[in-house]
Amino acid sequence: MNLEIILVGILVGIANFASRFGPFFVIQKFQQEGQKRGALWLKIALGSIGIAAISAMLVVATLPPLLQSPNKSFAMLMGFLVLTALYFKFKQIVPATLTAALTYGLIYTYFPI
Secondary structure (H helix, E strand, O other), rough: OOOOHHHHHHHHHHHHHHHHHHHHHHHHOOOOHHHHOOHHHHHHHHHHHHHHHHHHHHHHHHHHHHHHOHHHHHHHHHHHHHHHHHHHHHHOHHHHHHHHHHHHHHHHOOOOH
């Protein structure tokens, strides 16, 4: 595997995690009123790691095939749309990711677009 692809995946994961976790961390730090909640930020961080990891894996998994054959970008677009629609409809990332991966694989393999 190419080192550039690994670095892109790591950077996407870090950026995604920071964009999801950062605002909650800042809000909790500046919120002085009320009771201190201890490790609330840790719960938020652990909840954000899953989405960041899946997004990074999506980039790393789809970048090499897309670079080899750019004409298959339709398959990646369809997979992303299925992932987005299912996640926002059911709020469960694992079934949405698996269904999107299946959609991407089927379109990539069987439709010569």
